[in-house]
Amino acid sequence: MNRSNIQLPLQTGSLTLGFMVWVILSSLIAFIKESIALSPSQLTWVTATPVLFGSIMRVPVGYWTNRFGARKLFTLSFIVLLLPVYWLSRADSFGDLIIGGLFLGMGGAVFSVGVTSLPKYYPKSRHGFVNGIYGMGNLGTAISTFGAPVLANQIGWSKTILAYGALLIVMAVVMFLLGDREETPVRASLMDQIRGVAGNSKLWLLCLFYFLTFGSFVAFTVYLPNFLVSSFGLTKVDAGLRTAGFIALATFMRPLGGYLGDKFNPFKILMLVFVGLTAAGVLLSFAPSMLWYTISCLTIALCAGLGNGTIFKLVPMYFAKQAGIANGIISAMGGLGGFFPPLMLAFLFKLTGHYAIGFMAMSEVALACLILIVWMFFQEKLGLSARIIENAVEGIMITDTTGHIRSVNAAFTQITGYEEHEVVGKTPSILKSGIQGEDFYRELWDSLRQDGSWQGEIWNRRKGGDVYQEWLTISSVKNDAGDVMLYSGMFSDLTRKAGKIKAEPIKE
Template identity: 65%
Template sequence: MIKKIQLPLQTMNLIAGFMIWVLLSSLMPFIKEDIAIPESKLALVTALPVVLGSVLRVPLGFYANQVGARVMFLLSFILLLFPVYYISAADSLTDLLIGGLFLGIAGAVFSVGVTSLPKYYPKERLGLVNGIYGAGNIGTAISTFAAPMLAEKFGWTTTVQFYLVLLAIFIAANFFLGDRKEPKVKTSLVEQIKGIYKNEKLWLLSLFYFITFGSFVAFTVYLPNFLVTNFELEKVDAGIRTAVFIAVATVMRPVGGWLADRFHSLILLMFTFGVYTISAIILSLAPSIAWYTVGCLTIAFCAGVGNGVIFKLMPMYFQKQAGIANGIVSMMGGLGGFFPPILLSVLFNITGHYAIGFMALSEVALASLILVIWMYYQEKIAITKKGMHSSAKESRLNVLNNRVKRA
């Protein structure tokens, strides 16, 4: 019974973690009314939780194999009580920066589930399983949708304190329902790193996830304030539109995993990055709100599919080093969400528009498309050579058998 509830439990853990991870960006239109934040620092405040949330994914993925998901989720949620309370009492930019940095723990819990859950399911179902778990991204949509509404009624400081109750609920849930007997992997961190750091697939998948999950995170933290300042939308309206973006990306993640269980994963990634390139070009043209919506939702669609496909490939390419490999790739995805908002802010201050930033995204997506095509044909060549080698070996065995018979 305990094993059967790990997928829903860990998915709910991820929802709670991601709700907390984007707390500052969800409430930023309200926070900046009470706390003076220079326009040049806004991107830093909202992006800072992504830093620790990215870097911590490596050790959390590793230790999830060592001590199990139950311990890691419990420890993470207990530690999060402190920065959430600290932010609820914040009255300066420094307070927001310090609290926001440690909110990153909430984003790091992603690598716990993707390391733990494959232990419970056969390989042919891992795309769907990791996709369902990854749908915990919907936590960001819940916060961007609900937090502004709560802040309108109760104020932003009380809204932040509501998240302390959420944390208490999940601490109790993991204590009683977490799997105490999860299989452990005791390979040392150094041995795991030695086993994968020369593997080119690790770094290619890191780049792909840097774009797909990175853009998901970047748009999540960047859209609420951008839509208010650039298109002069109401704060709640901006939150709802951001929530729709997140919802589309989240729904498409398990769909991407499901598709990867049935079709060639690399062909699916070709489609993903091809459409990505076109969508980013649309955004670079500084379009109206209607075309901007089309470009954003198309990127959300591609981000979701791409995220699902990549974590179908992870357990196929990395079995013995799943913890550290998942940690590194998911770390790169998180860092992909840190740099774009800051880059866009810098470029806007220099040029007065965001076109160059979105054009850069389209170029990186195009480069990824070319690399995926290269991977696809490399695998086809490897399969062909393996087939030829097997045929030659079989022919030699037939010759030897014939000689034996004649003898």
């Protein structure tokens, strides 16, 4: 059996179970609070605690996946999760719920396993779509959010939690038997990898974006069941069904976001995502009716899902060699994005009696992300242009309208022998060979001013004194108003293959 072919469905199924277990408490909180007395703040802490530990653990789990492989990490994680599942099935106090919920977070931490492991099996052109498919494991939260209340109605919340243990045992055995035993390890210390990515500003921007997109997904998954019951008077099963719809939409949008990120410019997709999140946050802040509340929540689900898929298309672009630790840090920040908002909403509700300020804050964060992604988009375009110029085999020299050199590329130095700092601020006359007279240069400039370009052969002198022949193309660079701002000269050495030419005296 070719084990590499089944890793995507196998790891996606494993993530689905991990997320099912991760949200047990938020899915059953309406039942649990009937047996265990909990204050509103305690309710928030019980549902938020698994998110906190799951977020923090994503960093080392991503690193361990690179070291030991997905097979070992998934198998061990499911065995570890048996302990909090059993503990919670016997819980009878707030303290029991916090302790069990803390270690339950391992179910969310396994997200780092697949996003680190799966790209090894596919070309870069498919990384966005593959990570999007894997991210559909988010559906596990929908399964628990809808299914757990239905089962709890029949057998009680304690036995419902215990039933998850059987699923964990089955999946641990399946992963142990079918997981890839030959996954290529990446051996580097955790701190070395962290230092390798920590100084890259792109990492922290992606962290912020995922903090918002995945954080809003997790936060609403945790927040909606209890909110819909207490604020709109829905039954627990109805609230679970509606929350499951929110989760399902966000989940199915994730592979679409990855696919669109592969096919189109991912920066533009994220611009649309943050526009949608900004608008939805503003609408929610006005405490709308059930209809508009539903529309806003579904907009958040759609945008969060698209954003989640698209962001992990960008990670391999910037961190091809440190994918494990970068994925771990970014996904950890996304998990923290699901931890803090419910706490903030509960605090603001207790302080003001409504959630408006919290939702408005979400819209402002989305607006900030929109501004930053627009900035990244134009920085990427400028960076691409700079990389093209720097890696061109032809020499390139940029001058201002007065003829003073602004910048040169590496090929310029290779051909002429002059380093950039030796020519910047000077005029191209530093290269004059003296072979062509003043009439030649006068005609060159007349053509450049009249036609906007000049092309032809010219003799220049290297730093070492050797004269060489080059083919030179000069083009004017204009702004939107049609005014010339710069001149770009691109040249290739015509004498390199013919050997050096003896330097001639410079003609005055």
